[in-house]
Amino acid sequence: MRLLERMRKDWFMVGIVLAIAGAKLEPSIGVNGGPLKPEITVSYIAVATIFFNSGLSLKTEELTSALVHLKLHLFIQIFTLAFFPATIWLFLQLLSITPINEWLLKGLQTVGCMPPPVSSAVILTKAVGGNEGIVITPLLLLLFLGSSSSVPFTSIFSQLFMTVVVPLIIGQIVRRYIKDWLERKKPPFGAISSSVLLMIIYTTFCDTFSNPNIDLDKFSLVLILLIIFSIQLSFMLLTFIFSTRNNSGFTPADTVAIIFCSTHKSLTLGIPMLKIVFAGHEHLSLISVPLLIYHPAQILLGSVLVPTIKSWMVSRQKGVKLMRPTV
Numbered sequence: 001m002r003l004l005e006r007m008r009k010d011w012f013m014v015g016i017v018l019a020i021a022g023a024k025l026e027p028s029i030g031v032n033g034g035p036l037k038p039e040i041t042v043s044y045i046a047v048a049t050i051f052f053n054s055g056l057s058l059k060t061e062e063l064t065s066a067l068v069h070l071k072l073h074l075f076i077q078i079f080t081l082a083f084f085p086a087t088i089w090l091f092l093q094l095l096s097i098t099p100i101n102e103w104l105l106k107g108l109q110t111v112g113c114m115p116p117p118v119s120s121a122v123i124l125t126k127a128v129g130g131n132e133g134i135v136i137t138p139l140l141l142l143l144f145l146g147s148s149s150s151v152p153f154t155s156i157f158s159q160l161f162m163t164v165v166v167p168l169i170i171g172q173i174v175r176r177y178i179k180d181w182l183e184r185k186k187p188p189f190g191a192i193s194s195s196v197l198l199m200i201i202y203t204t205f206c207d208t209f210s211n212p213n214i215d216l217d218k219f220s221l222v223l224i225l226l227i228i229f230s231i232q233l234s235f236m237l238l239t240f241i242f243s244t245r246n247n248s249g250f251t252p253a254d255t256v257a258i259i260f261c262s263t264h265k266s267l268t269l270g271i272p273m274l275k276i277v278f279a280g281h282e283h284l285s286l287i288s289v290p291l292l293i294y295h296p297a298q299i300l301l302g303s304v305l306v307p308t309i310k311s312w313m314v315s316r317q318k319g320v321k322l323m324r325p326t327v
Contacts, residue, residue, distance in 0.1 A: 013296050015198045023205035030206030032280075038203035043159075043279065046200055047272040048167040050193045054268075055171015056182065057189035072254050079239065079262040080116055088112030088231070095227075101220035103286035108224065110274060111290045114265035159276050193268055200271050201292070208285035216286060228294050232301055235263045252316040256309060260302060267295040 007014055023030060032039045089112070092105055175182060239262045242248065243255040250258065270291050278284045 012194045012198070013299075015194070016201060016292060016296075019198045019202040020205050023202050024209050027206040027209040030203035031210045032207065034206070036199075036203060038206075042200050042203050043275065044163055046196050047163040047275065049196050050268060050272060051164050052167035052171040053189055053193050053196075055168040055173075056175050056187075058168075058172065058175070071249065072257060075243070075250075075258060076116070076261050079242075079258075081113075084235065084262075085109070085112035091231075098223075099219070100223055101216065101286065103283040104216075104220050104224050104289055106283075107287040107290035108227070110270070110287060111228075111265055111294050114270045114273075114291065116261045116264050116266060159279075160273075163276065164272070197268060197271060200275060201288075204271070204275065204285045204288055207282075211282055216289075221289070224290055225293055225297075228290060228297050229301070232263055232294075232298060236301070236305070239263060252313040256313055259309065264298045264302070265291065265294055267291060 028034055030036050030038055036042075088109055092109055095105055095108075096102075236259050239258050240255065243250045243258045271288060274284065274288055274291070278287060281287070
């Protein structure tokens with residue numbers, strides 16, 4: 001019974017496994033030109049659906065109020081979109097001399113370029129009681145990934161504009177007119193985006209399993225798994241040290257937001273982005289593997305660390321209150 005409850009709670013993780021297994025069993029259904037026509041249904045309709053859905057669910061008023069915490073956002077954005085990818089790049093220079101699959105290493109670099117997610121980082125931050133510190137910048141992400149793509153930059157930009165920016169704006173416009181209905185009914189935005197994302201993952205791996213020239217060795221996969229957990233733990237510790245220095249100016253609640261939002265990466269934005277930037281690339285699924293591993297790893301580590309971080313934050317906040325002079 002508890003197993004069923006756990007599976008129902010983590011249905012998306014189960015869905016990823018089933019999507020990859022389904023692609024392995026019958027890859028011809030989801031390949032380009034196959035019955036699902038992913039070159040149209042996924043590249044345009046599915047991606048646009050995810051971002052229209054994001055536009056509908058994005059509470060602009062909350063985003064505007066969150067921007068008041070300018071120092072917090074600057075720290076998160078610089079760490080996420082500058083320090084993180086640069087550090088991964090330096091690390092990969094050392095890993096390039098190892099026998100680890102080169103496409104998995106490229107995938108690790110794309111993980112470093114991803115912005116924080118709106119979902120998991122916010123959920124974990126709220127679970128502890130911290131502040132939300134998230135600003136997603138897909139155009140900066142494109143700058144990091146564009147140079148390594150075989151698709152012309154202009155083509156990438158135009159498709160990103162049509163399938164990401166336009167649906168997002170339309171979603172925001174529609175939200176303005178049906179805001180009260182959305183607040184009252186609370187549609188399952190997360191479940192809708194996740195379901196569409198599973199279709200994207202399925203078709204991506206259909207292309208892989210239909211290509212006999214692609215082979216993924218287990219040694220590389222295990223090493224990438226260990227590397228990802230090590231990176232997450234190291235960066236969480238690093239952000240904790242940076243944000244708790246005496247002259248940092250961050251509150252304990254800010255530190256919680258920094259730990260989660262600076263180290264978590266967006267799967268919902270990442271997979272569609274990779275699908276656009278690496279369109280037609282025969283190793284797209286291998287490049288996607290590190291991000292597919294990083295997502296459940298960040299949820300698992302975050303869930304394990306929430307009680308510890310919460311107790312730390314409560315004790316620090318009590319300490320701050322005791323130190324305040326009484327009037």
